[in-house]
Amino acid sequence: MRVLLTSDTHLPKRAKSLPRELLEAIDGADVVIHAGDWVDEAALDLFVSRARRLIGVYGNNDGPGLRARLPEVARAELGGVRFAVVHETGAAQGREQRCARRFPDADVLVFGHSHIPWDTVAPGGLRLLNPGSPTDRRRQPHHTYMTTRVTGRSLGPVTLHRIGVPAENG
Template sequence: MKIVITGDTHIPGRGKVLPSRLLKECATADLIVHTGDWKSIEVVQMLSEFAEVKGVSGNVDEEDITEQFPLQQVIQVGHVKIGLVHGHGEKKTTEKRAIETFEGVPLDVIVFGHSHIPMLRYMNKTLLLNPGSPTDKRKLPHYSFAILHIEEEIRAELIFFDDKT
């Protein structure tokens, strides 16, 4: 199972279209996950052309998104339980807020966004993954998204690229 994970697309705004590098991976995805801040329902429609789309809403998403996507959710993909949350809020870091969202919930992976800072690390036995943003790198050197492969084992990778067209 190949899961393409993206978020913080901010379209329109930070971009007009999803980058070709992201779409290239979506073409072979079994599932696409979005961490929120879609900004428009068109992003959902674009991604849905490739595979089933799951996700959460973020702090800039309006009613058309928030009606379709919750603030947080847990999904089961094969033998892997994944917690999804955007990660916005007051105080603490985005990572700490994401972890606290699922406190007491046994998860294999926590996927979050909001900070636009790509991250891939373990906290105890839970993989923490932030795909960054494919359209708004802020002060970082590259745009990014993630791919999560789930088979007998879990393999995750961050994809960094320079051209957001």
């Protein structure tokens, strides 16, 4: 099962449209997870129209319309792997321990807010993933999103995609 992770699209505040590379990746994914800050309902509608399956939450920049359509926290089991999705997790310091306590029943936590890619494992095994932002890189060198696969009840390797940067061969 091919899974795409994204967050903080901020349409149309930070960008007028999603990068073509991300749209193509959405089309190729079995499941798309968006960790909030869509900003405009049209962005959610675009994902709904393109994704085979969409799991999303609202973020701190999402207004009443998006909050009415999306939960603050989402949970889904994909191929035997238990995912939780939330926009904000608080400060980087202590994040792993704090999230492990908050999401004891999850194998993977997808979050956003900082626009900073993050991939760590908490004590007890919770994998924490922040895909960054495909439209607002802030202080990061690249716009980003992540992909992974769920195979045989386990999470495969996670790839951080730098938009506009060719993938390394080999």
